[in-house]
Amino acid sequence: MNQQRLNGNAIEIESLVKVYKGAVRALDGIDLVVPAGSVFGLLGPNGAGKTTAVKIASTLSFPTSGTIRVAGIDVVAHPRQVREAIGVVGQVSGVDVNLNGRENLRLQGLIRSIHGRELKQRVNELLEQFGLADSAKRVARNYSGGMQRRLDIATALVHRPQVLFLDEPTTGLDPEVRTEMWQEIERLTHEEGLTILLTTHYLEEADRLAAKLAILDRGKVVATGSPEELKQELEGDTIHVELREDAPDGTIRAALENVKGIRQLDHDVRCLRARVEHGATAIPLVLQALESKGLAVDSVSVSRPSLDDVYMRYTGREFARADEEGARQQSPAGEEKR
Amino acid sequence: MKELLSHSLTMTDRDLRRLARQPWWIVVTLVQPVIWLLLFGPLFKGIANIPGFHAHSYIQFLTPGVVIMTAFFSGGWNGMATIDDLNRGVVDRLLVSPLRRSAFFIGHVLQTSVSIIIQAAIIVVLAYAMGAHFANGALGLLVLFTAAVLLGGSLNAVSNGLALIFRREETLIATLNVFMLPLTFLSSAFMQQNLIPHWMQVGARFNPLNWAVQASRSAISSGTDWGSVGTHLGLLAGLLVVCMAFARRTIHTYQSSV
Numbered sequence: 001m002n003q004q005r006l007n008g009n010a011i012e013i014e015s016l017v018k019v020y021k022g023a024v025r026a027l028d029g030i031d032l033v034v035p036a037g038s039v040f041g042l043l044g045p046n047g048a049g050k051t052t053a054v055k056i057a058s059t060l061s062f063p064t065s066g067t068i069r070v071a072g073i074d075v076v077a078h079p080r081q082v083r084e085a086i087g088v089v090g091q092v093s094g095v096d097v098n099l100n101g102r103e104n105l106r107l108q109g110l111i112r113s114i115h116g117r118e119l120k121q122r123v124n125e126l127l128e129q130f131g132l133a134d135s136a137k138r139v140a141r142n143y144s145g146g147m148q149r150r151l152d153i154a155t156a157l158v159h160r161p162q163v164l165f166l167d168e169p170t171t172g173l174d175p176e177v178r179t180e181m182w183q184e185i186e187r188l189t190h191e192e193g194l195t196i197l198l199t200t201h202y203l204e205e206a207d208r209l210a211a212k213l214a215i216l217d218r219g220k221v222v223a224t225g226s227p228e229e230l231k232q233e234l235e236g237d238t239i240h241v242e243l244r245e246d247a248p249d250g251t252i253r254a255a256l257e258n259v260k261g262i263r264q265l266d267h268d269v270r271c272l273r274a275r276v277e278h279g280a281t282a283i284p285l286v287l288q289a290l291e292s293k294g295l296a297v298d299s300v301s302v303s304r305p306s307l308d309d310v311y312m313r314y315t316g317r318e319f320a321r322a323d324e325e326g327a328r329q330q331s332p333a334g335e336e337k338r
Numbered sequence: 339m340k341e342l343l344s345h346s347l348t349m350t351d352r353d354l355r356r357l358a359r360q361p362w363w364i365v366v367t368l369v370q371p372v373i374w375l376l377l378f379g380p381l382f383k384g385i386a387n388i389p390g391f392h393a394h395s396y397i398q399f400l401t402p403g404v405v406i407m408t409a410f411f412s413g414g415w416n417g418m419a420t421i422d423d424l425n426r427g428v429v430d431r432l433l434v435s436p437l438r439r440s441a442f443f444i445g446h447v448l449q450t451s452v453s454i455i456i457q458a459a460i461i462v463v464l465a466y467a468m469g470a471h472f473a474n475g476a477l478g479l480l481v482l483f484t485a486a487v488l489l490g491g492s493l494n495a496v497s498n499g500l501a502l503i504f505r506r507e508e509t510l511i512a513t514l515n516v517f518m519l520p521l522t523f524l525s526s527a528f529m530q531q532n533l534i535p536h537w538m539q540v541g542a543r544f545n546p547l548n549w550a551v552q553a554s555r556s557a558i559s560s561g562t563d564w565g566s567v568g569t570h571l572g573l574l575a576g577l578l579v580v581c582m583a584f585a586r587r588t589i590h591t592y593q594s595s596v
Contacts, residue, residue: 021595058434061596083436094431096423098356110348111437113341139359155431 008072010036010163010195011057016066018052018219026052028219029066034197034212036162039189041210041227042199043307045319047326048216050199051091054167057197058088071162084112087156091167095148095155097141101132104140104155112159126154130184146177153184164188166198170205178205185209201323203307215311217322222314227307234305234313236263237279239286241272244296255293259285266318273318275309345438349445354452356419364453371408371461375400378528379468391530393559394471401465402482402554403527408461409454409486410547413493414518416450417501417510424505433593443585446498447491447578454490458483473560481557481567485550488574492546492581493518499585502592521547526555549573 011034018027027049034040042050055061057068059079068075071085088094096104105126109119127133130150135143140151149169156164166185170178186209188194200206206213207227214224223230246269256262256274261282264275276282279302290297311319357363379397386396393399423429432442462472462479472478497514504510524541525548531539542548553570556562 055596060430060434060593062594080436083434086434088431088434090427090430092425092427092430094427096352096356096428097426098359099352103352103355107348107352108435111345111432111435113344 008036009069010034010071011040011197012067012069013053013057014067016053016056016068017064018049018056018061019064026219027056027063030216030219030221032214032221032224034195036195037189037193038211039185039196039198039209041206041213042197042216043201043203043206043210043213043311044199044216045201045323045326047218047330048201049219050201050216051167053216054088054090054165054197054199058086058165059083060088084159085162087159087161087164089152089156089164089166089169091171093148093152095140095143095151097148098139100137100139101127101143101151102136104151105158108155108158114159122158126157130154145173146180149173149177149181150184157188161194163195163197166196168199168201170200170202182209203311203319207307215314217311217315223310230310231305231307234275234309236275236277236305237282237302238305238309239274239276239279239283239300239302241274241286241290241300242298243270243272243290244298246270247295251293251295252290255289255295256286259289261285264312264316266312266316266321268321273312275305275313342438342441342444345441346444346448349437349441350448350452353419353445353449357449357453364456367408367412367453368457368460370411371404371457372464374404374407375461375464375468382528385529388533390533393530395469397465397468398470398559399530399555400528401461401470402558403525403551404465405458405461405482405486406489406547406550406554407522407527408457409490409550410493410518410522412454412457413450413490414497414514416446416494417497417499417514418507420446420498420501421505421507421510424501429502429592430596433589439589440582440586442589443495443498443582447494447582450490450494451487454486455483458486472558474557474562478558478562481571482554484571485554485574488571488578489546489550492574492578495578495581495585499581499588502588505592521545524548525551527551546574546577 011032013030013032016027016030019025030053042053044050052061056063057070057075059075059082063076070082073081073085075082096107099107102123105123106119109122114122127136130153132147132151132154135147140148143151153169169185170181173181182205185196185198189196198209210227212224212226214221216222252267252272253265256265259282261277262274263277266273274286283300283302287297287300308319315322375397379400382396385391386393420429466472500513501510504513524538525545526534526542527547531542549570553567557567
């Protein structure tokens with residue numbers, strides 16, 4: 001069970017399409033290459049298809065068409081071999097809350113034909129590593145959210161997988177626990193050379209953890225690259241303006257229509273975000289234009305491009321808003337909800 | 339084969355640990371049979387006096403029926419735990435591991451078998467205390483337990499399979515009720531076969547619950563018809579195989595829908 005380091009690509013996805021019953025097109029032809037030995041981020045708002053992609057690559061769900069190879073093995077033709085090579089931490093924790101920490105780890109080991117002393121040693125090692133040694137005999141139902149998440153990751157690592165899938169590992173965790181989780185994920189790739197496919201709808205998380213990332217929107221990959229590359233492609237600045245009162249329909253767009261240097265604009269009734277060539281030049285013009293339409297401004301700020309701007313450039317909408325919309329659409333009968 | 343066995347035992351071990359942490363569950367599932375014995379027993383005592391009724395006492399007659407029905411419901415409601423596992427992501431985690439698919443169901447069946455044997459033993463002791471007699475000694479009881487386990491195991495497999503198809507508690511409960519309740523009454527569990535209406539007798543012939551009741555009642559009464567006992571046990575074994583095959587297929591159905 002010595003871990004083989006993968007060379008080349010850990011995951012290769014070609015023209016992957018997934019259509020659910022009722023014709024929901026969750027994935028609309030995605031191509032992705034995940035190099036071995038690093039964290040690859042799959043960033044997208046709720047409902048973009050991230051979880052669907054993970055479910056298919058991890059052999060849980062079947063693709064409608066397209067090919068996916070994980071650790072060089074075709075997931076449709078040889079799911080069993082793929083399962084030997086991967087560890088999966090789903091969006092919903094897979095911890096058996098009726099078992100204690102040690103029993104959860106043992107179960108995964110036994111399924112993977114690790115027995116006896118070898119299993120005991122590996123379980124102790126993981127309990128130690130994930131700070132669960134003292135709670136090993138406590139039933140997981142009584143663990144805190146952070147502890148369950150740590151146990152979740154530990155159980156996915158019992159057999160020393162080559163590729164680890166983490167589907168929104170920090171959703172629902174306190175900021176403090178989230179930071180701890182980030183450190184743990186960084187350690188896993190740096191020290192153990194694990195390939196991690198991480199999905200997230202936190203821009204900050206993708207920015208911090210991912211060596212490379214793909215931005216997924218409505219079932220399509222809209223951009224790929226390292227966070228730095230993606231941001232550098234965007235020249236110019238972003239300005240954010242908050243209005244004192246809600247603006248009547250259409251007035252914001254009308255006001256800024258003829259302002260020079262605005263490349264892209266996204267707004268709701270109260271806030272607007274514009275990508276401009278040069279922040280310092282654009283701000284007075286924007287303020288003047290807004291005030292000429294009687295829109296009083298509360299605050300203005302200018303910033304260097306962020307992943308949010310990258311997302312906006314490729315999709316034309318602000319990430320947070322797409323995320324909320326996605327969550328709303330999902331809640332009644334969404335694809336990522338069961 | 340070795341792997342299938344090892345995986346099945348791993349799953350059984352998991353289920354038994356869960357059961358051991360909720361020992362009240364065994365008690366809860368015993369409430370109903372005990373009520374049947376304690377209330378139905380005296381309530382329908384007079385049935386034993388009906389001309390054409392063979393058993394010595396109604397308790398004697400009722401006991402195998404109660405054991406079998408308890409096994410039937412124990413197995414039948416087992417899918418509820420799988421719904422819980424689905425909601426908690428436990429099933430998904432098992433399915434992306436190299437776990438042998440059949441082991442998932444075999445594990446549940448073996449765990450149900452353990453609970454059924456415990457429940458059956460308690461009911462037998464209680465019935466004995468209330469005056470029931472058991473002919474054929476250990477062999478008779480062995481048939482009773484085997485019939486209970488084969489029937490409960492079949493129901494368990496169906497229930498867990500349906501859980502993977504429906505994935506919702508409400509739908510599973512409704513579906514199980516629709517076919518479990520009629521099957522309990524379309525049998526000789528409470529009343530001797532030749533004393534129930536003709537159409538029910540015909541229906542009962544195709545009712546696995548009735549096969550189990552007939553086999554076990556005959557095995558613990560004097561004048562056992564071993565040929566019929568063997569046939570009924572054979573039918574029950576066949577049913578278990580069919581139910582396992584059905585359950586095994588639902589994994590694909592589930593994976594196609596997630």
